[in-house]
Amino acid sequence: MNLSRRRNRQLNRLLAVLFAMALAAILLFGNINLVSRQKELERKQITAMAGLLREQLPELSDVELMNLLKDPDKVESRLEQGDQLLSKYGYDNAFFSKQENETMWQLILFNSCVIFATAIICILMYVLHRRRVHREVRQLQNYFDSLNHGSYDLEPTQAVEGDLSMLQSDIFKVTQLLRTSAEREKEKSEDLSRWLADISHQLKTPIASIRINMDNMLDDPDMPPELQHDFLKECSMQLEWISSLVQTLLKLARIDAGTVELKKEEMDLLAVVREAEHKLGILAEIAQVDVVWESEPKGERIDPSTLEPVPMIGDAAWQLEAVSNILKNCIEHSRPGSNVYLSMRDTTVFKEVTIRDTGEGIREEDLPHIFERFYRAENATKESVGIGLSLANSVVEAGGGKIMVSSEKEKGSRFTIRYLV
16 A cells, blocks of 8 residues: 555656646747847848848859948947937837837736646646546545445445545445455354354253153152152253253354464373273264274274374364264264274374264265254254264364264265364
């Protein structure tokens, strides 16, 4: 911006200098023209005098005639006689002064006309410039009025050179930023409304179940202890599910608000994956699913204790949360008696964790949406809320990684978490 303004000022100075030079050239040309006309008049007078002498004194030779006209001594000796003769017929000093004055006034008139015309042109240019600037400013005022009324669907006015054009361009850029921000805020508001509706819907079922169980126990004081225990166990499970939902939502809210600062410290990615495996061991046992380690790319079974550590920079606790959510999803969508496979790759370019199952897979139309919050695919379990994979994706991306997924119906899904070195 400062460079552009400096260039505009330099251009204005150059134009002013060129304009002044043009004005001076016009004045000089006019003066030279008037002087030339005066000289031409003098030449004609001398020529007429030579012709008159030749006519009246034919006996004089050409040389004698030219000497008579050019000899300064002879000219000077006859000045007094010539003055007396000219004065006798009215060609006195007053006459010649009048001629000189006329020439001088011609010069003054010409110069005045040139200066006046130049001043008129300058005034017209200034008036036109001010009208244009006023029109541009009025357009900007209308532009701001539209912005104040929340209208961002505006196009920049016709560009002009100078600071006003740059201001116009900057305002349009700010408008686009405001428009983008407003659209994002609108989307966030719509997302929040949708999420609140989804959360309310998700909470209805467990709350209704707890209420029914509590009403049953209150309505039957003589209920057998075994049945009361079953009702209380069901209430406890529902409360646990609500607590898990609230905890996950709080984590997502912290990530969205930017209050989560992922640590950047040395961690062992292999240890994180093995901890996630251990953490979900009971869930895998209940689902009758075995978690198996395999080699990449051959797919041979291996003992994870023989693997070398996979060091990287990141936040081990949050990456454990992400890996656990993906592994949990694969276990929940696996058939009893099947396997969930874990593998790792450690290269100079990236660190990679692969989790795959041999379950029912994900429909092609569901695949682009599985990381969206509260999205439940066709084959989602009834306990699924649809935020586990969304949380995992947010955590991995916040840590500089990326989750890739591929799936084939009835053949299983494959999740790949890749962290660039």
